[in-house]
Amino acid sequence: MEPGQSILDCFPDEHPDLAILANNLAALYADFAQYTRAEPLYRRALKIWEKALGKDHPNVASALNNLAGLLSAQGNYAQADPLYRRAMEIDEKALDKNHPAVATRLNNLAELLRARGNYAEAEPLYRRALEIGEKILGKDHPDVATRLNNLALLLSDQGKYGEVEPLYRRVLEIYEKGLGKDHPLVATGLNNLALLLKTQGNYAEAEPLYRRALEIREQQLGPEHPNVAQSLNNLAALLQAQGRYAEAESLYRRAMEIREKQLGPNHPDVAQSLNNLASLLQARGNYAEAEPLYRRAMEIWEKALGKDHPNVASALNNLANLLYDQGNYAEAEPLYRRAMEIREKQLGPNHPDVAQSLNNLALLLYDQGNYAEVEPLYRRAMEIREKQLGPEHSEVANSLNNLAGLLKDQGKYGEAEPLYRRAMEINEKALGKDHPNTKTARKNLESLLAEKK
Template sequence: MSGNDKWHIIKKIFNEAIELEDSKRENFIEKSCEEDTYLINEVWSLIKASKHPSPIDQSIAPLTAGVFETKNLCGKKIGSYKILKEIDHGGMGTVYLAERDDGHFEQRVALKLLKNGFSTTRQIQQFVAERQILATLNHDHIARLLDGGVTEDGQPWFAMEHVEGLPIDLYCDKHRLNLKERLSLFMDVCNAVQYAHHKLIIHRDLKPSNILVTDSGSIKLLDFGIAKVLNPDELHGIRTDEITKGLMPLTPEYATPEQTLNHPITVASDIYQLGIILYELLTGKRPYKVEGRTAERIKESVCKTIPIPPSSALNTKEDLSELSHIQSEKKLEKELRGDLDAIILKTLRKEPEKRYHSVGQFTADIKRYLKEYPVKARQDSVVYRSHKFIQRNKLGVVSFSAIILMSFIYLVTVTNHSQQIETALNQAQTEAEKSEQIINYMMGMFKSGNPTENLGETVTANMLLNRGIEQADQLRDQPGIQAQMYDVIGRAYRELGEYEKAYPLLNKSLEIWKEHQPESDLTLADAYYNLGTVLHHMGDYRESDINFKKAVQIYEQKPGLESTEYASSLYAIASVRTVQRDYETAEAYHKRALKMRLQLPDEDPANIGASYEGLGVTLFQSGQPEDAMEMLQNAYNIYRDHYRRDHPETAQLLITRSRVLQHFEKTDQAEKDLKEALEIYKSVYGENHTETGVAKKALGDFYQSTGKYALAESLYQELLNSIAQTNEDSHPLKRPVLQALSRLYMETGNYQAAEPTLRKTVQLLESVLNPNHPRLSSARRELGLCLTNLGNFEDAEFQLLKSLTSIQNRSENRGYQQEEIAESLEALVELYEQWGNSEKMTTYSNHLAQLSEVN
């Protein structure tokens, strides 16, 4: 059916439907359009436009009169193009096939023009917005803007790349693509959408008809007519939310819950629509049927209908998918069940924050499925991890580290730890020694972790790792494998925050390697680095520094050797020395790490950016703010080029840079950086994500440092209310937010409010840190000062003496430790002065004087 034929049908149905009562109109349209989604949408868009013009638009001729006065433009010239024929109608514009007619060169384009009678103020703004959005996009899988302008009678138009192709669903069926081929094509779509997100543009109307595939198999993403611009300032001030305010721009079958509820639109909306498309490509059906076309009926269908798993959709025998004819329905159901079910259903969660956080995460899970790795979306179990591993390693002889790795990734997933852990352990998997015997050891451990083997017993992460330790303890006659076991389990505990459990295992691993490997072996360097990392977390900076140095010494014995691991060890020493306030040494090591990373041919630009950023922090803390700003700007340039401006790494750098700007008293720019960082995190992760909370806290800290206490307190309380909904004391932001809030109360003299927040802070720190850790010592000192001001002298004495003792018990003896001792002595002097204990006040005053003389 041609575009004109469709339009005549739409006109006829509209003219009849507009005369009917509301109660009868919906059934009439459904029946007349014979469930053709395109026809239904067009008729309803005209009815809506005719009934609800804006006050500005009411001065224009009635929409329903003008909309059908379609001019025959064939042969007419617009700009440099001659109209050949009409291609399609949309709710707002008409698309024509046109060819260049200025004698310079031949070129066919798709020329879009506002419909006659539809050139209202708002629609012109929306049309121009689409044109400007396309002008910013330059991607192989997005149709390119070629030209644009205004006709003699003032109608805006634009010409874009003419794409001859089929909608993606029809293309897949026509060319009989199998499941993996469909997934590959779909990932090209995801790449285009992700590119748009990096440009701060959300499509909002993803559906098969807006995704064409050419005969050569190339994807082209079309129609950014209702796209949302996240940062209008980057797009000539175009504010798409204001243009579409009061409207519900969506396609009902592909609408997201937040669209129907008029909630904020983020990247999660595009991910939801991509999930519907993938569901449709693999099953031939949509995840649910949208009943009716009124706003309330659409909202009810989209928000309340829970989609069944794609594999189950195949069991509804009507309308079998074309894919089920290409490969057997039974085989297709088996391939969909499990991983693909989980991946697709994660994209279709009604709550945006529970979907994938980015299109990149979505495609990464699809790639894991294709490579037979465990997918992030799926509920973890030891059996599942083991099954996926065996699928990838069908020879049956695999390394122990790979086996224990599966249980570790399981632990990490259920405790919501970062993707970096999996990367590090994948490397361990590749390098580990293969051993048939170890499979038997670990399969026994997995079996013990299976709920069917432990009826009535909840198998926890610690239980599983403890069983791994028991297995490792039995391997004294196989020291190499035993050392690997201790190393991997130790790192597992480290990433779970169980540093006291991680330390002895990593230390055992190191001792075994020292006994059985040459001192120059790189395996030893890795072991020193891993032990140094956990010691750093435990607050034992002296021993941490020693281990990092030993790792570096091994690398230094290999002339000409430069590697990512070598640079990471140098960077680690710099980080420790920065914490110890040994800025001169820290600066030297940062510069060595940076130089090496710049020379490595395949080094991740993110690592180079991290080196610039780390060096900038060290320079700033050492009193070199100008040089610090230069380094931070270098890091910013790398992140901008590597990540785009809206990437979380860029946001983190903006937070760091804001601190330097505050030093230069550029508070307006500092506040702008912090607000931009917060908006980036919101747009990428959503309102309630931990990273968004980090940015919100940084803004609160800024307000506190500039004396805007009410704004700071409001942000802190907002964060605590959000954290309270998780009911988890282990939430990574709970402790720092409590500490910041208590500091605010102390600064403003509100000691009654400060006391409970400080007590909760100390309690949280005690549960995760070494008793002598600097952060715990500092929190106790703050609590002691608060109690002193409240007149609770005995409790204040207890906290201050415990703080002082913990500092003195540390093995290192660096300058900043002496500063901590001095601060604790000053707090004790103040306590005894207020308490009226002149004897003890004199004693601690003398200690303080002696310390000053030594320094």
């Protein structure tokens, strides 16, 4: 018998209280990534409420929202989308278009669209949710800060860092003022601002923010809380980016230990820790240690989320990168192709992650001298990035740099030079003149100009 089933059996099959219990038990299972146990309970709650209260009742909207959230967590975005939309439609009709519940539905749908790379459709939903929150709760309410934070995440995904930083700083200010400087949400605000600074190459400014976030979480939540593991993971990634591998490794291992203890060895967050530790070992050239970690991460994600989940595509991509680094092109290529196939299926053909897959496959083919196959892949990756992220995003610069390198190797200096120049200009504007990516772009241009002489 399933845990909790005996309690559910105490109620008649269609009793409204059974729906509440089923919903709450499903939420508990979902928190521990036990999705196959959670889904039938959410569906049972939905069925009871539809029959007892009618299909347009707010409780039905809540049930739809919860089921959609579960499906979304498993990467089943196509199934989740209509449920989120129906939940929003019910609440708009039953409650009012400016009700806080409607703002929640708008935010959740926007999160789904963001995950799928539909940034243009997501942004007005985030902004409308923010507008409702400011109108109902006031501009300094913590819930408004959360909406601002989500909008900032979307803008960050698009590389609009100039717009993002003031939003993150306002979020932090609201949380500190409304909740106190040691509240866990302040740690979230610090974490997100630090991530932005890290992305821009401002490592020195990011590190104290990550450390303060970690300190708050340890103090307020306890040293073994999963959020502490997240902070350890983020700080480790920053240290890894600076080449401080020994410091990073101990943090990654502590994060993994916490997650295994608190969430169980087969939780998706444990897979993330395995993946990150493998990435560090790969960076240090410890390929033999890294490979089984990548494979275990993939196995956990496949079991917990399904074989077509975007996280599985990431695991395939990372394992392929490892094999590529070792010159195992024959093993790496089918993994890159499967990762791309999953991403195109689950996220759509124009998602930035698809561009990453195209780029990686192109690099592999490039190293094998298959130039004719490489160029269209580079161009499609660049086209996706320009469309989805905007023409001034650092990932566009990455695509320009790769395409320019291909053209240079073919002796097409005239075509390569403007691409290198544009890549350098984008990186200078987006990341700063001293960022490693900017320095690489500058070096590539200088090398080209030297060869032309």
